[in-house]
Amino acid sequence: MAVDLSPIDENLLATISGLHGMPNGAFNIRRNGELVERHSSAFIEIATKEGVPGIDIKIKPGTRGETVYIPVIVTQAGVKDVVYNTFYVGEGSDVTIVAGCGIHNAAHEQSQHDGIHEFFIGKGARVKYTEAHYGEGPANGTRILNPVTKVHMAENSFCEMDLSQLEGVTSTKRETEADLAEGAKMIITEKLMTHDEQFAESNMLFQLNGDDSSVQVVSRSVAKDESRQVFSPLVVGNAACRGHVQCDSILIGNGKVKSVPAIEANCEDAILMHEAAIGKIAGDQIIKLQTLGLTEEEAEQEILDDFLS
Known part of the structure; x- marks a missing residue:
């Protein structure tokens, strides 16, 4: 089935998820609050939620080597899209989940997407999750992204999360929570870029409830121009566990x-x-x-790209 995507749609999808056309396997693409296209695989089922907007993603136990894509794009001004997505990752699985949202707003109105994601990761399962946020359009177009991420990790599970805000997001409030059972391990990296008069707030809470559970939190950010950022990560150790939090930020301008x-x-x-x-x-x-031939602006950008890579 041919899917009608504009050049703007295609650029947003490529930027936030690396997609060029429809992927193989399981995927769900959402645009302006409506489903564009969906496909389940033999081992990953995607179904519409009942009662609230969103989807349930059910990954069968033992599923390995599969990737599921669930990107969202907003291209109409005035849209406020809220979606509730729940992931059920079966025991012993090893999968990759690619999410994210791109907003193109060329008008004076506000465009907003709030994605509430909840993960139930089964015993011994492994998840690699990437989520990228991006905005584009004239400075007078407001682009708001407020992600909520909740993760429940069973015994000996593993989760690696790479959360990034590339540029162009006027305002964001990010809420991340996780609870880890015995032997569960989590690595989470958050990378944010703000410029102009943008604002970013990130709150994180990690509950290490089981013996030998661990979390590594890395936050890297760049605040340019008149932008502001606030980071509040908290790790709570309730057992014989390990936790490390590292926050690094670069200031440019004011x-x-x-x-x-x-x-x-x-x-x-x-x-x-x-x-x-x-x-x-x-x-x-x-x-x-x-000294290697770069201009001052090129050198600065090279350093920032490496810092946020």
């Missing part, structure tokens, strides 16, 4: 960042650490790249 990493130990065998660093790009880094 950008402002408030970083408040926190740890809370409720067990004497919990090992928790946190660190934060905020600063500008070092001048010697710029000079070194200029």
